[in-house]
Each structure stands twice: as C-alpha cells, then as structure tokens.
Amino acid sequence: MKMPFLVIAATCLIAACNQPAQEPQVQTEEVIEEPENPGLKVAFIYGDTINAHYKFLLEAQKELEGETKIAEERIGRKMQRAERRAQELNEEARYMTQTQMQEAQLEMQNLQIELQQFEEKLAIELRTREMELQSEYTAKIDTFLNKFNADGTYDMILNYGRGGQVLWIKDKYDVTQEVLDGLNAEYEKELSEIQLEEEAAK
Numbered sequence: 001m002k003m004p005f006l007v008i009a010a011t012c013l014i015a016a017c018n019q020p021a022q023e024p025q026v027q028t029e030e031v032i033e034e035p036e037n038p039g040l041k042v043a044f045i046y047g048d049t050i051n052a053h054y055k056f057l058l059e060a061q062k063e064l065e066g067e068t069k070i071a072e073e074r075i076g077r078k079m080q081r082a083e084r085r086a087q088e089l090n091e092e093a094r095y096m097t098q099t100q101m102q103e104a105q106l107e108m109q110n111l112q113i114e115l116q117q118f119e120e121k122l123a124i125e126l127r128t129r130e131m132e133l134q135s136e137y138t139a140k141i142d143t144f145l146n147k148f149n150a151d152g153t154y155d156m157i158l159n160y161g162r163g164g165q166v167l168w169i170k171d172k173y174d175v176t177q178e179v180l181d182g183l184n185a186e187y188e189k190e191l192s193e194i195q196l197e198e199e200a201a202k
C-alpha cells in the first residue's frame with residue numbers, strides 16, 4: 001500500500017527538524033604571513049675614499065714618512081762615517097805592516113756589518129710602527145662601525161672597491177660619507193681630549 005505524498009513529506013520534514021542546525025559556512029581568505037625582510041640588509045663604503053680622507057690615517061702616513069726620513073738620514077750619516085774611515089784605512093794601507101793590514105780589513109768588515117745591522121734595526125722599527133698604526137686604524141674602523149650600526153640596521157657593511165670581489169652594488173646602499181664624517185668627528189674629539197689632558201698636566 002503506497003503512503004500518501006503528504007505523509008511522506010511530513011515525515012521528511014520532521015526528520016529534518018530533528019537534525020542539529022548547521023552554522024552557515026563563511027568563506028575566509030587565507031592570510032599568508034610574509035617575512036618582514038627575507039634578505040640581508042647590506043651597506044657599503046668606498047675604502048679608497050676612507051683611506052684618502054680619514055684624518056687619522058693621513059696623520060699616520062705623515063708620521064711614517066717623517067720617521068722614514070729620519071731613519072734614512074741616520075743611515076746616511078753612519079754610512080758617511082764608515083766611508084771616511086775606509087778611505088783613511090786605504091790611505092794608511094801602504095805604511096801598514098801585515099798585522100796592521102789584517103786589523104784594518106777586520107775593521108772594514110766590522111764597519112760593514114755594523115752598518116747593515118743598523119739598517120735592519122731601523123727597518124724593523126719602522127715596520128713595527130707601521131703595524132701598530134694599521135692595527136689602531138682597524139680598531140678605530142671596527143669601533144665606529146659598531147656604533148654606526150648599533151640599532152642593527154645593517155646585517156653587513158662591505159668595503160667596496162672597483163675591480164674587487166664585489167662587482168656591482170646599488171648606490172643607494174652607499175654609506176661612505178656618513179662613515180667618513182663620523183670617523184673624522186671621532187678623531188677630532190680624541191685630539192681635543194688629548195690636548196685638554198696635556199694642558200691640564202702643565
């Protein structure tokens with residue numbers, strides 16, 4: 001026996017009402033979080049420009065040139081004395097005995113060794129001073145760049161020079177002038193403090 005259509009419809013309606021209500025589905029866009037800065041923050045300086053205009057380095061070069069000139073003059077004077085003595089011994093040689101000749105030759109050899117040792121000593125002193133100044137220069141650069149980048153703006157600061165390892169870089173990353181101005185300001189401040197200390201000590 002077939003159920004009337006209304007009975008079937010009513011049964012379906014009751015079944016539907018007994019099912020828990022489903023919340024309407026709202027379509028939401030998926031939010032993809034992008035990294036704030038996926039790459040390195042890089043800046044660069046022209047090392048040649050720093051070397052040409054950093055006042056500390058210019059003063060260091062003057063100091064080395066002055067010390068080199070003094071060393072050359074000292075060597076020159078010592079060489080002149082050795083040459084005069086050699087000339088005296090040569091002039092006296094014809095009147096010397098065999099023993100005196102041997103002593104004169106030994107004196108000439110000693111003069112040559114003494115001059116060579118003197119030259120080597122001065123060269124070592126100059127190289128040592130040059131290394132000290134280079135170390136001081138490097139320390140000043142490192143100290144200033146740590147202050148310059150204290151807020152962590154950059155992950156890397158390159159020393160850029162044409163023909164070097166870095167072949168090309170955008171000019172907008174150039175911080176040469178900022179670094180140079182800062183280095184010179186720091187150096188002038190150091191000189192002022194030294195001058196004040198010297199005046200206070202008088």
